[in-house]
Amino acid sequence: MENLLELLSQFLANTGYYMLDYRYLIMIGIGLIFVYLGIAKEYEPLLLVPIGFGILMGNIPVFKGLGLGIYEDNSVLHYLYMGVTSGVYPPLIFLGIGAMTDFSTMLARPLLMLLGAAAQMGIFLTFLGALALGFAPNEAASIGIIGGADGPTAIFLTAQLAPKLIGPIAVAAYSYMALVPVIQPPIMKLLTTRKERLIRMEEPREVAKKEKIIFPIAGFLLCCLLAPAALPLLGMLFFGNLLKECGVTERLAVAARNSVIDTVTILLGVTVGASTQADVFLTGQSVGIFVLGALSFGVATASGVIFAKIINLFIREKINPLLGAAGVSAVPDSARVVQHVGHQEDPTNFLLMHAMAPNVSGVIGSAIGAGILWSFMMK
Amino acid sequence: MENLLELLSQFLANTGYYMLDYRYLIMIGIGLIFVYLGIAKEYEPLLLVPIGFGILMGNIPVFKGLGLGIYEDNSVLHYLYMGVTSGVYPPLIFLGIGAMTDFSTMLARPLLMLLGAAAQMGIFLTFLGALALGFAPNEAASIGIIGGADGPTAIFLTAQLAPKLIGPIAVAAYSYMALVPVIQPPIMKLLTTRKERLIRMEEPREVAKKEKIIFPIAGFLLCCLLAPAALPLLGMLFFGNLLKECGVTERLAVAARNSVIDTVTILLGVTVGASTQADVFLTGQSVGIFVLGALSFGVATASGVIFAKIINLFIREKINPLLGAAGVSAVPDSARVVQHVGHQEDPTNFLLMHAMAPNVSGVIGSAIGAGILWSFMMK
Amino acid sequence: MENLLELLSQFLANTGYYMLDYRYLIMIGIGLIFVYLGIAKEYEPLLLVPIGFGILMGNIPVFKGLGLGIYEDNSVLHYLYMGVTSGVYPPLIFLGIGAMTDFSTMLARPLLMLLGAAAQMGIFLTFLGALALGFAPNEAASIGIIGGADGPTAIFLTAQLAPKLIGPIAVAAYSYMALVPVIQPPIMKLLTTRKERLIRMEEPREVAKKEKIIFPIAGFLLCCLLAPAALPLLGMLFFGNLLKECGVTERLAVAARNSVIDTVTILLGVTVGASTQADVFLTGQSVGIFVLGALSFGVATASGVIFAKIINLFIREKINPLLGAAGVSAVPDSARVVQHVGHQEDPTNFLLMHAMAPNVSGVIGSAIGAGILWSFMMK
Amino acid sequence: MTGLEAIAAYNGWNIAIVGISIVFTGLTVLALTIAQLHKILNFLENRGKVKQKQEKDMPVDTAGIILPEGIQESARHFKLLIDYMGQPFSLPRLLEFAEKCGLNRPHSALNDLILSGAIEPDGKGYYLWNKKYPINL
Amino acid sequence: MTGLEAIAAYNGWNIAIVGISIVFTGLTVLALTIAQLHKILNFLENRGKVKQKQEKDMPVDTAGIILPEGIQESARHFKLLIDYMGQPFSLPRLLEFAEKCGLNRPHSALNDLILSGAIEPDGKGYYLWNKKYPINL
Amino acid sequence: MTGLEAIAAYNGWNIAIVGISIVFTGLTVLALTIAQLHKILNFLENRGKVKQKQEKDMPVDTAGIILPEGIQESARHFKLLIDYMGQPFSLPRLLEFAEKCGLNRPHSALNDLILSGAIEPDGKGYYLWNKKYPINL
Numbered sequence A, B, C: 001m002e003n004l005l006e007l008l009s010q011f012l013a014n015t016g017y018y019m020l021d022y023r024y025l026i027m028i029g030i031g032l033i034f035v036y037l038g039i040a041k042e043y044e045p046l047l048l049v050p051i052g053f054g055i056l057m058g059n060i061p062v063f064k065g066l067g068l069g070i071y072e073d074n075s076v077l078h079y080l081y082m083g084v085t086s087g088v089y090p091p092l093i094f095l096g097i098g099a100m101t102d103f104s105t106m107l108a109r110p111l112l113m114l115l116g117a118a119a120q121m122g123i124f125l126t127f128l129g130a131l132a133l134g135f136a137p138n139e140a141a142s143i144g145i146i147g148g149a150d151g152p153t154a155i156f157l158t159a160q161l162a163p164k165l166i167g168p169i170a171v172a173a174y175s176y177m178a179l180v181p182v183i184q185p186p187i188m189k190l191l192t193t194r195k196e197r198l199i200r201m202e203e204p205r206e207v208a209k210k211e212k213i214i215f216p217i218a219g220f221l222l223c224c225l226l227a228p229a230a231l232p233l234l235g236m237l238f239f240g241n242l243l244k245e246c247g248v249t250e251r252l253a254v255a256a257r258n259s260v261i262d263t264v265t266i267l268l269g270v271t272v273g274a275s276t277q278a279d280v281f282l283t284g285q286s287v288g289i290f291v292l293g294a295l296s297f298g299v300a301t302a303s304g305v306i307f308a309k310i311i312n313l314f315i316r317e318k319i320n321p322l323l324g325a326a327g328v329s330a331v332p333d334s335a336r337v338v339q340h341v342g343h344q345e346d347p348t349n350f351l352l353m354h355a356m357a358p359n360v361s362g363v364i365g366s367a368i369g370a371g372i373l374w375s376f377m378m379k
Numbered sequence D, E, F: 001m002t003g004l005e006a007i008a009a010y011n012g013w014n015i016a017i018v019g020i021s022i023v024f025t026g027l028t029v030l031a032l033t034i035a036q037l038h039k040i041l042n043f044l045e046n047r048g049k050v051k052q053k054q055e056k057d058m059p060v061d062t063a064g065i066i067l068p069e070g071i072q073e074s075a076r077h078f079k080l081l082i083d084y085m086g087q088p089f090s091l092p093r094l095l096e097f098a099e100k101c102g103l104n105r106p107h108s109a110l111n112d113l114i115l116s117g118a119i120e121p122d123g124k125g126y127y128l129w130n131k132k133y134p135i136n137l
């Protein structure tokens, strides 16, 4: 009987209820907020719901030794997390993104690609800011990439350079991507005049099938010869796009943009979420990362808009500078924001399709940026 | 020429025909029976067919050294089997089950969940029985979980506690799950009166969408804080269910309940089957496991039914005690058996939907049970 | 400022443009040819496009140390390539092939299976040729299997016996499979008279569902007891076919022939392509492999046709000897070639369905051949 | 060691008792929570319904505005897609869909629909189908 | 080492001869087995057919009973699902399907169909569609 | 180390400048390439169009040959499948499809279509639907 009580009390001492402290409660709260934003607000639900639930899973306090926690060698979460730490998941997601992305509008008006380049200023300024806050260079580079506004790219680079920061960086990146409709509009309005916001864009020309087929091949060669370290991400992105466009590998493209990307999204989301175990996540560093992350989105938006205005100084048919904000990628949310802000000024101005051009070029731009930072950090 | 004959005889000595002995023949016979039951009788075909064919694959006698057998380090079967030994496959199956399970009837009448708890008596009594038969505690725990009537749970726990027994325990668990329509009815009839079997259940109330969304989150937190070791299984189960119910992650839920679960079912089935290599499988232990397994299903059924009768002593609107038998999980077979037995007494009594409540709560119950046993064994 | 230029020049020195030499350019050219043949000519696009793009990805010159190249331990490509080196991808592809292959015509006229055996002469004669050219026995066996005209089988055996040759052997195998419509017709016409080519085949009898179900089980046992080393490939092939035919595991068969095979095809194609890194690929050995590969396809075709003529000496209802060419497998291209050549002589002679019989038995034959070579090499 | 002796030696009785108790505790707590959840949600919803009812009482201005002929056809197509995607929907996703389905000039067709008011922003960056335009599919 | 010398040294001739012989043996044995299999199944089936024929000779009591009006509609829906799933089918799977397809009150509709006898148990825990109720879809 | 000092110490300014320059270079080069690509393809296509036009000017011999009644039905079925697969298509794939879709005796039906000329070889091992047989689906 004594034995029975002992066993029971021993069991109770190992329950989550007993081991719960304020840090886990904070993290569970954050997880619930993510899930709430994803479901009720429909902010990037495909990412916020898995990450949010992953945060819950990672923050049930568990006793060490059984192999339950994501940082224990033989746990299921650890095995699934290997896809993150090895860098395999993000390229597979890029494969799927490639197989679902239509680059037509970008091909129709290549000038708009430069907006996708300009928005990457956010990456490098944030990198400087992180250095200034005292982060080590590899950490600073990983934090900078939040400004790329591209989840898989951020996770990929961080896994290579500063694996310990995957949790906070991923959470920061996805938080701000979800908050794009909140962060961007004021900056866009501040930096543009009403007249600029009313600029109408010409209907894009039709793009030939051959162009669409040649683009992923040429794009791959040009980008990866310039920045070989972007190969895992861009290689898969362009490969997926070739599968989509070439017309003879439809079943592979279907697999890439359905079962592959969806399965990997589930596994990446839940394990990245679970990697935010309270003792690893709730540090001063994380606070710094969140501050810098907000900054980076702001800088990226501003850079895109200002660069559009600079271009306008040189060309006759003006670009609507709101389009610059779409260069931060966060596909397709920032393009949607552009449409929305333009729509507020003039309900008949339809900017969405045009915004897709800087939007998808922003994805390429941030992957190149990640490649550059990676290669600089390994010297 | 001499050389030629030598080579030929050497080859012949390495064929399966030459190495075949009675043990392999027995196992091949068992494999054929599994395949037959699955195809001709449609008993759990999605499991019996892969396991049965896996038994065939694992019992072609092979020469050591090439890397053909599942227990050789570099064989294909070994690599695929890692998903079993690492414990990764069962949670992925639970993800898919979560994404296809509708908990409505359970949410409509939570009282019926207790039947799913009661049926877990089978687990712990079988554990005692296995100890009494001389099994070591970790083995006894794995054998006990057969009484949970839940394949992935049994495989998961056995992989953690007694990996050598995966083959016999999985085969026993799935055999009895397939035989549920044979095992349960006599016990159910023995323990109930005709009057009890005629009890009609009220139509369940309609369950709101919000309830369905909140349930997996609340259920996850409550269960895993109580029994953290159930996290890999229940975390994925509730996560999958959230993906299904929340309405904004439909494509992830589709992936989970189609390509993920189907692929893993194939790989788990065939490798678990192959793990029954004759020399590992045909032991006295396996006989003990089969005897205890039959026992555990009987005990579980009886516990569920008796507990329903006990509840009836305290409530006014009586529960049909047949529903207790559905608590052993074996989704959805035991629920079907309840419907069938009830139908025999009164063809207009439709118990199926009601039986789904203890049925799915039995899944949760046995995952908790597995978590508890696991944590007790690791002390 | 000095520092800036230094950094820039250092970066430039690490770009692909700078490191590019003629070898990479040759390989990039080969990759482009593969992609072109796949897309514009529709030669085996599901394989040539991924392999071609993989060749591009593997031949962007990268600096060592970051983990970019497929032969670096921690690169993404390396992790994905593990499915090739471990031998896991080919059996999974065979699982899918099994789940999509209809063996009816073969079951209806088992005699035609022997043509699939005869065409495997190509394997063993090429093996002798490779030995004569000075290849080591394990390499010679891998080269011989090119004559099996079956990509996954060739990759599987090479991964086991001579992993360094995976690139050239896979590229050779798929090149010649794509060129089947060019290689086979002249040989077929040379070895047959017009009268022979005009022979009409009887409509095959209808095959019962039960036969189709029993075939994969019986076929598996017979073949794998004879040549246990064929187990990983044939086991999965017959397993997939059982899932397809048994009628009660349709959802597993769907998964096998869709998400599983398509995903693995993508990963296998791109990594096998990338394994052709210029410094590994452009060797004298590769030239030898290509010469022998062409030879092997020729020999295989001729063997099939001649053997059909030999059979005709003994039976009354003559076989159209063109069918012998379909025995090299290369499903379904060589069957199509048979139809095409027959059609040229007599537009109303419809040989396609008949050609499927030697075609699919050729797959079984070359898997057995691979198993035999494997077991002989490990002595 | 076998029999009762083995059970006792390995603390079997206690494990079994504690084990089944915890299973019961877990599912009981869950059952109680669910029962409460239902009541709480019901309470909240009833409050909500009162509000909704008040809103419902306001007259709906006109049921069934007729779309200009030229875009009737494309309206029908887009409505189909929207029903499939669920509401509110995002414009880019709708366009992607439309293109995949091979609709004619989806960009300008959609523009027309927005101009005519058949598709309305929901104020949060998403869009809704204006219910005044009932499309019979 | 190259040429015939290499072939001889590595036992090449023998490997090739034994190899191709085994491939032939394997496929020949398989071919023979298939041929026999066909005959055996034919034999068994013929015996089966005799029995079946006897059964067929028994008069079918009535062809085409008419279902009560109220459930005609849902009967048609369920028949569609059943045809898709194949027979015999399991009730839970059918219900799951029905719910997914958004059928109206699948639970009680199914109950009606069972009561009316349109869906019958096959005695082994599964159910069949009663062929006396021909539904034109 | 923090602040400007840290940035300088880790060569931050240079990394940032070189970094953003390369991103710009990359996307600019890509943009220029795309613009050129468009022009080159246009040029090639215009040459192609001239040829095509000449071909188009040739009279099409007869529009709409009528198929023998017996195979009208199966022609319609096969045309559906072919439209789905795209042209030119491979016969084995078509047969596989046809079988999966449960067409009646696909083998001989296809044979009829080839005999009647509704399906024609394209000379490279693939097949095309003869456009003279317009099938209204």
Ligand code: NA
Pocket: A147, A148, A149, A150, A327, A328, A329, A330, A362, A363, A365, A366
């Ligand atoms: Na970006």
Ligand code: NA
Pocket: B147, B148, B149, B150, B327, B328, B329, B330, B362, B363, B365, B366
């Ligand atoms: Na259970």
Ligand code: NA
Pocket: C147, C148, C149, C150, C327, C328, C329, C330, C362, C363, C365, C366
């Ligand atoms: Na072959």
